[in-house]
Structures are given as structure tokens and as C-alpha cells.
């Protein structure tokens with residue numbers, strides 16, 4: 001199926017499931033599940049939460065074990081959190097600051113999540129075992145999903 005259509009269906013499912021939900025952890029768990037099961041190319045889908053200044057801690061995810069803590073000066077997640085901007089990495093082997101939770105990961109996208117006061121609360125991290133898995137289409141729909149918080 002076309003990637004845009006797959007995302008449009010996932011967004012609709014998530015809107016139906018989460019329209020009245022206010023609990024961030026329940027939302028993260030539901031989004032991880034929906035995205036991981038909608039896209040065969042995603043090997044890991046999950047969240048890292050801002051738990052104190054300078055520190056991200058793993059939240060709900062689907063896939064093999066993720067790292068527990070990531071400081072803001074490390075990893076693609078840390079870069080996304082400190083810059084407040086989506087990161088797309090086409091080949092993680094070319095990025096020296098990449099934190100490898102799985103040696104099979106080849107590419108990844110990380111999207112920041114802000115609350116109503118525009119404070120960063122978490123990042124959404126998606127990994128793939130394929131190189132160059134993510135592009136502007138992923139960024140567009142994942143930003144839409146991250147704006148549900």
C-alpha cells in the first residue's frame with residue numbers, strides 16, 4: 001500500500017482511539033502499537049520522555065530493548081530534543097553521535113513533541129533495518145501524530 005495511505009489510515013485510527021485521551025503514557029503506548037503494526041519497515045517505534053533537564057528516559061515502545069537513558073548531548077534523540085527539530089538519518093553508520101540500541105538499525109527518524117505551552121515533553125523515535133527508510137512524507141504524518149499531545 002502507498003505510504004501516504006497507510007499513514008492516513010493510522011492517523012484516523014489514532015484520532016478515533018485518542019480523541020478523549022489525556023494521559024500521555026496511554027497515548028504513547030497506543031501510538032507505538034499502531035505505527036509498529038502498520039509499517040513492516042519499522043523495527044522499533046517508541047518514545048523518550050524529558051524527565052529532568054538534560055535527560056531523556058525511555059517510555060512506551062514496541063520492538064527489542066531500547067536504551068533506558070539518553071542525555072541531551074548524545075544520540076539522534078538528544079539532538080532532536082536539544083534543537084527541537086525533527087531529525088532524519090538515512091544511514092546511522094555515517095553519524096558518529098548515533099546511539100546504537102540494535103546493531104541492525106540502519107536509518108531512523110526522531111520527532112519532537114511539545115505541550116500546549118510549547119515545552120518539549122518527549123521525542124518519538126522510529127528505527128528501521130533498511131537504509132534510507134524515512135523522508136518528508138514520514139516527517140509530515142509523524143508531526144501530525146505528535147501534535148495530538
Ligand code: SME
Nearest residue numbers: 066075076077098099101
Ligand atoms: N538511536 C537512538 C537511540 C534510541 S534507540 O534507537 C531505540 C539515538 O541515537 O538517539
